[in-house]
Amino acid sequence: MLRRTEETGQRPGVLALARQFSMSNTTFRRHFPDITREIARPAP
Template structure:
């Protein structure tokens, strides 16, 4: 069963399109029909069905506009990005190491407990070798 969605007025759509164009000039990305549809909580198809002229305007603007020239990142920007990536990786590895150490501690405690249960179940007494020196023959 489909849900009933409220279709916005043409004025609201045009105002949202203007905001999308302003945002696009700031970010350098082109506005899309999907972005405009999502702003109103509509699917792409529903938006195109109710506002074909707006969808056509956006598609036409995308065809006629030239993409802005993208400048390659500077050496400094590359280093900053690499440094951030390394910091994220270090945090991940530190978290994994902490979890591994905790797991090793848990397994060690479990092993000791199981040894004690085994000795108690089989009535075996452990003879310690600490404090004794090996005898010479």
């Protein structure tokens, strides 16, 4: 996912990242709030 981000300039969504780990969106957000905030932050 990081490689794709570098190639396209688009960050992955939280749902896509959660699916990568076979987790629900809610569970991912609950257990990884820092990553969720980082993804949601606007790109510079």
